Amino acid sequence: MSLLEIEGVTLKFGGVTAVNNLSMKVEEGEVFALVGPNGAGKSTVFNLISRFYTPVSGSIKFDGHDLLQMSPHEVPSLGIARTFQNIELFHQATVLQNLLVGRHRHRKAGLVPQLLHLPSVRAEERAHREAVEEVIDFLDLQPYRDKMIAGLPYGVRKVVELGRALASKPRLLLLDEPASGLSVEETQNMRWWIDDIRRQMGITVLMVEHDMGLVGKVSDRVLALADGAKLAEGTPAEVQSHPAVIEAYLGTSAISKTADAKGART
Amino acid sequence: MEVLQLLISGLANGCVYGLVALGFVLIYKATEAVNFSQGDFMMLGAFVTLGFVNPEYMGLPFWVALPLVFLVMGLFGYLLDLIVLRAVFGQSQVAVIILTIAIGFVIRFSVGLIWGHEPQSLHSPLALGDVRLGSLVLGLADVAVIITTFVMTVLLWQFFQRTKIGLAMQAASQNQMAAYYMGIPVKRVQGMVWALGGIVAAVAGILYASKGSMDPTAGFIGIKAFAAAVIGGFGSLPGALAGGLIVGIIEPFAARYLPPGYSQIAPYALLIAVLLFRPHGLFAQVRTKKV
Amino acid sequence: MRFHFKTTYDDDIRLFIDGWKLFLYGALLVLMLALPWMIDSFYLGEANNVLIWAVCGLGLMLLTGQTGQASLGHSAFMALGCYSCVLMMQAGVPFIIALPVAGVITGCIGALIAIPALKLHGVYLAIATLALAILADDIIVLLEPWTGGVSGIVPPDIVIFGYVVNRWGNPTEWYYMTLVVTLVVTLLYRNLLRAPLGRSFAAVRDSEISAQAMGVDVARTKTIAFGLSCAITGLGGALMGLFAGAFNNETFNFLLSIQLLMMIVVGGLGFIHGAFLGAIVIAFLPQLLSIVSDMMGSGVAIPGLESAVFGVILIVFILFEPMGLYGRWLKFRVFLELFPFARKDMFKRQKSYLKTERLR
Numbered sequence: 020m021s022l023l024e025i026e027g028v029t030l031k032f033g034g035v036t037a038v039n040n041l042s043m044k045v046e047e048g049e050v051f052a053l054v055g056p057n058g059a060g061k062s063t064v065f066n067l068i069s070r071f072y073t074p075v076s077g078s079i080k081f082d083g084h085d086l087l088q089m090s091p092h093e094v095p096s097l098g099i100a101r102t103f104q105n106i107e108l109f110h111q112a113t114v115l116q117n118l119l120v121g122r123h124r125h126r127k128a129g130l131v132p133q134l135l136h137l138p139s140v141r142a143e144e145r146a147h148r149e150a151v152e153e154v155i156d157f158l159d160l161q162p163y164r165d166k167m168i169a170g171l172p173y174g175v176r177k178v179v180e181l182g183r184a185l186a187s188k189p190r191l192l193l194l195d196e197p198a199s200g201l202s203v204e205e206t207q208n209m210r211w212w213i214d215d216i217r218r219q220m221g222i223t224v225l226m227v228e229h230d231m232g233l234v235g236k237v238s239d240r241v242l243a244l245a246d247g248a249k250l251a252e253g254t255p256a257e258v259q260s261h262p263a264v265i266e267a268y269l270g271t272s273a274i275s276k277t278a279d280a281k282g283a284r285t
Numbered sequence: 286m287e288v289l290q291l292l293i294s295g296l297a298n299g300c301v302y303g304l305v306a307l308g309f310v311l312i313y314k315a316t317e318a319v320n321f322s323q324g325d326f327m328m329l330g331a332f333v334t335l336g337f338v339n340p341e342y343m344g345l346p347f348w349v350a351l352p353l354v355f356l357v358m359g360l361f362g363y364l365l366d367l368i369v370l371r372a373v374f375g376q377s378q379v380a381v382i383i384l385t386i387a388i389g390f391v392i393r394f395s396v397g398l399i400w401g402h403e404p405q406s407l408h409s410p411l412a413l414g415d416v417r418l419g420s421l422v423l424g425l426a427d428v429a430v431i432i433t434t435f436v437m438t439v440l441l442w443q444f445f446q447r448t449k450i451g452l453a454m455q456a457a458s459q460n461q462m463a464a465y466y467m468g469i470p471v472k473r474v475q476g477m478v479w480a481l482g483g484i485v486a487a488v489a490g491i492l493y494a495s496k497g498s499m500d501p502t503a504g505f506i507g508i509k510a511f512a513a514a515v516i517g518g519f520g521s522l523p524g525a526l527a528g529g530l531i532v533g534i535i536e537p538f539a540a541r542y543l544p545p546g547y548s549q550i551a552p553y554a555l556l557i558a559v560l561l562f563r564p565h566g567l568f569a570q571v572r573t574k575k576v
Numbered sequence: 577m578r579f580h581f582k583t584t585y586d587d588d589i590r591l592f593i594d595g596w597k598l599f600l601y602g603a604l605l606v607l608m609l610a611l612p613w614m615i616d617s618f619y620l621g622e623a624n625n626v627l628i629w630a631v632c633g634l635g636l637m638l639l640t641g642q643t644g645q646a647s648l649g650h651s652a653f654m655a656l657g658c659y660s661c662v663l664m665m666q667a668g669v670p671f672i673i674a675l676p677v678a679g680v681i682t683g684c685i686g687a688l689i690a691i692p693a694l695k696l697h698g699v700y701l702a703i704a705t706l707a708l709a710i711l712a713d714d715i716i717v718l719l720e721p722w723t724g725g726v727s728g729i730v731p732p733d734i735v736i737f738g739y740v741v742n743r744w745g746n747p748t749e750w751y752y753m754t755l756v757v758t759l760v761v762t763l764l765y766r767n768l769l770r771a772p773l774g775r776s777f778a779a780v781r782d783s784e785i786s787a788q789a790m791g792v793d794v795a796r797t798k799t800i801a802f803g804l805s806c807a808i809t810g811l812g813g814a815l816m817g818l819f820a821g822a823f824n825n826e827t828f829n830f831l832l833s834i835q836l837l838m839m840i841v842v843g844g845l846g847f848i849h850g851a852f853l854g855a856i857v858i859a860f861l862p863q864l865l866s867i868v869s870d871m872m873g874s875g876v877a878i879p880g881l882e883s884a885v886f887g888v889i890l891i892v893f894i895l896f897e898p899m900g901l902y903g904r905w906l907k908f909r910v911f912l913e914l915f916p917f918a919r920k921d922m923f924k925r926q927k928s929y930l931k932t933e934r935l936r
Contacts, residue, residue, distance in 0.1 A: 069788075069789055071785070071788075090793075091788040091789070092788050092791055092792060092793040092794065093791075094789075094791075095789065095790055095791030096791055100789075100790075101789050103785075103786060103789075107785055107786035107789075108782070108783065108786070109778055109779050109781075109782035109783060109786070109787075110782055110783075111778065111781065111782050111846065112775070112778045112779075112782065115588070116775055116778065119772075119775055120776065120778075120779045120787070120790050120792070121790055122772070123772060123775075123776060123779075123790050123791045123792055124790075124791040128771065128772065130773065130800065133767065133768060133772065133773050134764045134767055134768060134771075135764075135767065136767040136770070136771065140771055141586075141589065143772075144585070144589050144770070144771070145585045145586070147772075148585040148588065148589075149585065152585075183790065187790065187791070313699070319698075319699045319702070369891065369895065372894075372895045373894060373895070373898075376898065377644070378646070378698040378699060378702075379640060379644070379646040379698075379841075379845070380841075380894055380898065382646055382648075382698075382699070382702050383646075383837055383838060383841050383890065384890070384891060386834055386837075386838070386887075387838065387886075387887035387888070387890040387891050387894075388887070388891065389887075390880070390883045390884050390886070390887035391884050391888060393880055393883075393884070394880040394881065394883070394884030394887075395884075397878075397879060397880055398878070402879055501880070508706065508710065511703045511706070512703070512707060514703075515700060515703050515704075519700075546717055546718050547718070549714050550711060550714050550715075553707040553710055553711050554711070556703070556704070556707045557704065557707055557708070557711075560693070560696060560700065560704050561692050564695055564696055
């Protein structure tokens, strides 16, 4: 059984079909990338998994649990964490506090113990902070740990958002365009982090990304989407050379040109 | 007969609520600012008119004073946006809510300082006395208020459909960013919306003052107008007017048929019922935030 | 300038970040305890008033400052706390039990009301709560058999373990009683902020969507915030009514909740200190105004002057110092610590863009 199984999912906004009969499977331990032109429905797939949207038909299963039976806030408790395309951090809080919210699914104390700050709450807090410190070390966020998000540069915010997702110790990590807006060095870091997240932490990664360089380097399998439907699926190399993908990205003339070039060569 | 009488006076009150609600929704739609001082705008408009028209002040003829009032109130709205509200552009709604409430306090105090706290009545050509039709006694002012509101609504509607500024305001209210990219000077348009909000408030104020006497606390009817706006749904101008009429009509009937003490509750009880069962008003369409 | 070298996780968790802070707040506590010997009974009453306002302010702060929900209806919950406490006292329940139970009752009813109300966003919530405050006024009149309606209630004397606490007879004891309530509420508030629940409040305030994605149940969190907020405000309302010595429907007019909201904005939204600073402003403003008008020689109170001046203060703060008095103080402190190296543009506000919360 795969970790995440999406079966024949269709989502419509009014008359527009955003996702059309999409099926995909993400295996435990792999890095799976969704690619496609703008408006292809990549982020929509994430929002379906997060249960912000409900599909018209189809099923979404995570480790045997039916996600469509759950509310958005119950999804993370299964071990699904995500980042957002346009960074959705808690901007009036510090980096540390943001990461600690990532620990929300592991909290145990009830209202009254929290109000009284009983020793059990203190012990729990220490455990949360220990877990968060590991993430801070991993992502080199030490210089920023007590800084407000509101004053941080874009690149750092992106890393903090990754950190918040990691702090929840997920089994499946959804990264929505992790490299968009990052500099070359930052993208390089992101690549190593994604590698380490998979290898050292054993977390399965599903990501949406435009940077084909990054996708080619980190992902095991790629699925190309256009107009909400699957175009091609396979290794990064297979998908990149798939004629339907080239057509969707560059238009039909590009195909005929490459064909011409090939013809001329032979 | 009695029912008809209650209906007319309710409609007339409702028109005033509706006009205040209209100004409220107008500003909210275009700027996302919630003007909790719209009721005080109305009160200010009434007192400015009173200052121009009443013989103990400037004693100008009503029809000469009218354009002056609109100018003053339009300018007031525009400057308020320019000086105060633009500074909080993009900040949390809580800040804007509390800011406009504070503005309301300041307006109320200033009016009290200038024109006093005693109730005064406007020398309005609309205050025509009563007319008897059999057993039916109608305040002509009430009828005049209903007609004026109707005309005003048609004019506003035409303004939004036909004029360039009106269309720009509509565009800015639908999607600010897109309007900005299309070359609409969004901030100036917002200033004009505030000006328009001031003028609509002035009309409401004049109508209100024509029906009876005014004092600086009259701005509190703004609260009923908010209720009206919510009942109608914040999104739509006709909804605001309809909400105003609903609240206006409920009041006299509740006062007539419910035991005393319960009648003041009626509009707010309706408001809470609407919020419970149709949280976005009777006439609203809902869409959620995109991520 | 002091540096904090954190060596254990507890450094971030404990109430006072270092010995110096502990000393400062300890000194403040000693000062507060010594106050009855330092000032006369009139000013002690004023200090008492400040503390009561601060308790009410902390209640609203929890909802508005921490969770980001504006309520214009907290006067209703002050009334609820006050009437339930006094009705219990009249029924013979000892004060020391009646007060916390009144808080719990107010909190529970607040949470019940919150369940439908918090589906509403921003403006809708503000207007719904405003309607609630106006309704509360009318409902108090309608429930005359219990509430005394317009003629109101004169509460019985407070008796703590057989010891009578009367505002006029023994103001010092009254003051200490309020101080204890204030300290307890502040401590609970602090505990909340360093626990997961406090963080989920901030999460809901800053981004509901990503709070959900982190597993925070937004509706539940808001309901808890509203309930706790109402409970604290209810305690404050009970103290306010008892301190006033008599109260009716007008005591808890909806303008009171507007004043309360203005107070915490002026003090500094989101900070415990903000509630106290705001309370000082709101309690001493009338005194200050009467002194000023005496000096001007008019002697006649100008109606609405107080709220207008407060309105102007508020406008100035929102325009120039949105973080309130406490924010101003923080900046001043950083300026002193860095002196002479503080730069003028250090606290320049970031340009913010309109983030729409509207559902069209």
